[in-house]
Amino acid sequence: xxxxxxxxxxxxxxxxxxxxxxxxxxxxxxxxxxxxxxxxxxxxxxxxxxxxxxxxxxxxxxxxxxxxxxxxxxxxxxxxxxxxxxxxxxxxxxxxxxxxxxxxxxxxxxxxxxxxxxxxxxxxxxxxxxxxxxxxxxxxxxxxxxxxxxxxxxxxxxxxxxxxxxxxxxxxxxxxxxxxxxxxxxxxxxxxxxxxxx
Amino acid sequence: xxxxxxxxxxxxxxxxxxxxxxxxxxxxxxxxxxxxxxxxxxxxxxxxxxxxxxxxxxxxxxxxxxxxxxxxxxxxxxxxxxxxxxxxxxxxxxxxxxxxxxxxxxxxxxxxxxxxxxxxxxxxxxxxxxxxxxxxxxxxxxxxxxxxxxxxxxxxxxxxxxxxxxxxxxxxxxxxxxxxxxxxxxxxxxxxxxxxxxxxxxxxxxxxxxxxxxxxxxxxxxxxxxxxxxxxxxxxxxxx
Numbered sequence: 001x002x003x004x005x006x007x008x009x010x011x012x013x014x015x016x017x018x019x020x021x022x023x024x025x026x027x028x029x030x031x032x033x034x035x036x037x038x039x040x041x042x043x044x045x046x047x048x049x050x051x052x053x054x055x056x057x058x059x060x061x062x063x064x065x066x067x068x069x070x071x072x073x074x075x076x077x078x079x080x081x082x083x084x085x086x087x088x089x090x091x092x093x094x095x096x097x098x099x100x101x102x103x104x105x106x107x108x109x110x111x112x113x114x115x116x117x118x119x120x121x122x123x124x125x126x127x128x129x130x131x132x133x134x135x136x137x138x139x140x141x142x143x144x145x146x147x148x149x150x151x152x153x154x155x156x157x158x159x160x161x162x163x164x165x166x167x168x169x170x171x172x173x174x175x176x177x178x179x180x181x182x183x184x185x186x187x188x189x190x191x192x193x194x195x196x197x198x
Numbered sequence: 199x200x201x202x203x204x205x206x207x208x209x210x211x212x213x214x215x216x217x218x219x220x221x222x223x224x225x226x227x228x229x230x231x232x233x234x235x236x237x238x239x240x241x242x243x244x245x246x247x248x249x250x251x252x253x254x255x256x257x258x259x260x261x262x263x264x265x266x267x268x269x270x271x272x273x274x275x276x277x278x279x280x281x282x283x284x285x286x287x288x289x290x291x292x293x294x295x296x297x298x299x300x301x302x303x304x305x306x307x308x309x310x311x312x313x314x315x316x317x318x319x320x321x322x323x324x325x326x327x328x329x330x331x332x333x334x335x336x337x338x339x340x341x342x343x344x345x346x347x348x349x350x351x352x353x354x355x356x357x358x359x360x361x362x363x364x365x366x367x368x369x370x371x372x373x374x375x376x377x378x379x380x381x382x383x384x385x386x387x388x389x390x391x392x393x394x395x396x397x398x399x400x401x402x403x404x405x406x407x408x409x410x411x412x413x414x415x416x417x418x419x420x421x422x423x424x425x426x427x428x429x430x431x432x433x434x435x436x437x438x
Contacts, residue, residue: 027319081313101301124210165311178299
């Protein structure tokens, strides 16, 4: 067995350990913790986890590995939902209202923002949308603005990143895209990097 | 009889303006806004006609549009304050449209993602490893002996049969007991010495009495270690 094969084998063992840990935890696990558990460096762990995530993307896998900021979590592939639903009944959140979605996208791109900032952009009262988003844990109050009335700042959460399938806020599509008319008529054109059917 | 009529739902005046601009297939610009002012007002009147509640924001926007239109009819002045110029509205509309597009994209992604199922954190039964505790055998012996002597004191077998009397102690009486004991013994006395029967009620009430005396600044208390005996001494008049 040459050196190359040795490394391959070690990596495969680490992959198995990571998979085991992530399955047992259920919850998301930090890259650093995973690295520590198998006694390798974090950078190495990150590389292996990225390879795993890619491997899971193959059609023959029903599980995917999702990175949110510096944590990893197993999840089923969204397109399998119709089949899973037949066996496991899941109480899914209803979708968000258009008002809530508008508010959420303003917070996502302009954070931290106050309620007044949001209402100036939308031209309508947005407090109920904000409350709805707070209740769902998609946004949080993040300090107060040093201005009359000391209004709250709002920010998106890790739960938002997860539900929008983003590793970090840097992955938000470039906002300039949305100024062009093309994006509005054909939103699919800027999607599809993940290659998942919508 | 009034009927509830569902018209197209608009998120606000900006949404309605965008709709009208798109319907007329014009770009967002000053001329567009002037063009659709009439249509905007007609829509609002139509809603009023249908007995719909109209949010105040729509009315505010109507007056803003009228202001813009009336200003556009007048010759331009140099010293215009430009508080609500059409340019602002154009910018606002463009920004709003961009966010609306962004929110549509967000909706698609979130809807798709809602099919992905994450497990809750797994709650495995506790199987914590036992930890080694360091115990000094001499200390163990010491505490065991102390416990035995206490037990003997408290439970010395009294001649049976014996009537069980209900004993009652009062804080006032016990204060007197402690005071007398202090006077008799000279300066210092331990808490256990003030007890006669070592009954629970006696211990509790005597302890209360002790606290009362301490509160009144009449005694000093000392305890060398936890659960050790309490040493009572009279507070000297000098320091008080």
